[in-house]
Amino acid sequence: MIDFHVHSDYSADAKNTMKEMAASAARRGITHLCFTDHVDIGHKHREFARFPNKEYITEEFAEASAKSKVNLYLGLEIADNFRKRDIIVSELKYWKLDYHLLSLHMVDGTDCYDARYFQRRPREKTYRLYLEALLESAVNFPDYDGFAHIGYCGRYAPYLPKSENPLRYSDGEDVIDEILKTLINRDKALEINGSGLLRGSVTMPETTILRRYRELGGENIITGSDAHRSIDSGKPIRECYELAQSLGFKYVCRYENRVRFMESIEKALE
Numbered sequence: 268m269i270d271f272h273v274h275s276d277y278s279a280d281a282k283n284t285m286k287e288m289a290a291s292a293a294r295r296g297i298t299h300l301c302f303t304d305h306v307d308i309g310h311k312h313r314e315f316a317r318f319p320n321k322e323y324i325t326e327e328f329a330e331a332s333a334k335s336k337v338n339l340y341l342g343l344e345i346a347d348n349f350r351k352r353d354i355i356v357s358e359l360k361y362w363k364l365d366y367h368l369l370s371l372h373m374v375d376g377t378d379c380y381d382a383r384y385f386q387r388r389p390r391e392k393t394y395r396l397y398l399e400a401l402l403e404s405a406v407n408f409p410d411y412d413g414f415a416h417i418g419y420c421g422r423y424a425p426y427l428p429k430s431e432n433p434l435r436y437s438d439g440e441d442v443i444d445e446i447l448k449t450l451i452n453r454d455k456a457l458e459i460n461g462s463g464l465l466r467g468s469v470t471m472p473e474t475t476i477l478r479r480y481r482e483l484g485g486e487n488i489i490t491g492s493d494a495h496r497s498i499d500s501g502k503p504i505r506e507c508y509e510l511a512q513s514l515g516f517k518y519v520c521r522y523e524n525r526v527r528f529m530e531s532i533e534k535a536l537e
């Protein structure tokens with residue numbers, strides 16, 4: 268099974284080394300694991316707003332790979348920011364990665380984990396702004412492989428009951444269709460992010476959006492735990508595979524040197 272979204276301690280909000288993340292994933296039946304540490308240029312917390320030290324991370328990755336039972340890959344979770352896009356893209360040219368995971372955390376300069384993002388406007392408008400920013404990113408970011416956690420705006424949303432928080436297809440059918448069609452036309456992979464499953468919530472994107480992606484002809488899904496601690500590494504992946512299978516998907520992607528490979532879901536679940 269494939270887990271192509273984990274954070275090592277090269278991310279400011281993560282706790283464990285690459286070796287620890289890999290050992291834990293191996294125990295959960297993960298065969299392919301990709302480190303996607305944070306780069307969030309323009310973020311107000313400076314520890315996120317820079318690339319990891321290339322020399323250190325490459326060296327540690329090589330060491331972890333040499334001893335790992337799991338096939339390891341090096342990527343980055345590249346948080347888009349249209350105001351800083353030129354800087355992000357020009358720095359990426361100096362990196363040789365297996366996987367570019369594009370994500371979006373900030374809408375209009377505010378991270379959706381910040382309670383202020385949800386103030387002074389109704390839920391409908393708040394989610395709409397997120398979706399519009401996401402579409403702009405999917406269309407205009409020049410160089411990525413996978414598209415992370417559609418629905419991130421719902422992860423820290425304050426609405427009650429909590430079951431109201433996940434972003435669903437009904438929250439913006441027109442924009443969501445445009446995002447999904449963009450990913451299909453640009454031949455990108457749609458991430459099924461399982462981190463919500465660890466907290467009793469749902470995947471990102473939520474099932475109604477995944478179903479719509481399938482209806483539109485989307486086939487390229489990629490699974491990620493988004494684990495920030497070794498105890499979560501690989502943990503929700505089996506459940507993501509089962510969900511994908513129930514929706515009619517046959518394969519999960521992974522990337523090596525930016526080239527896509529496919530794994531049969533049926534075989535992986537045997």
Ligand SMILES: [Zn+2]
Binds near residue numbers: 415
């Ligand atoms: Zn993220």
Ligand SMILES: [Zn+2]
Binds near residue numbers: 272274344493
């Ligand atoms: Zn992440």
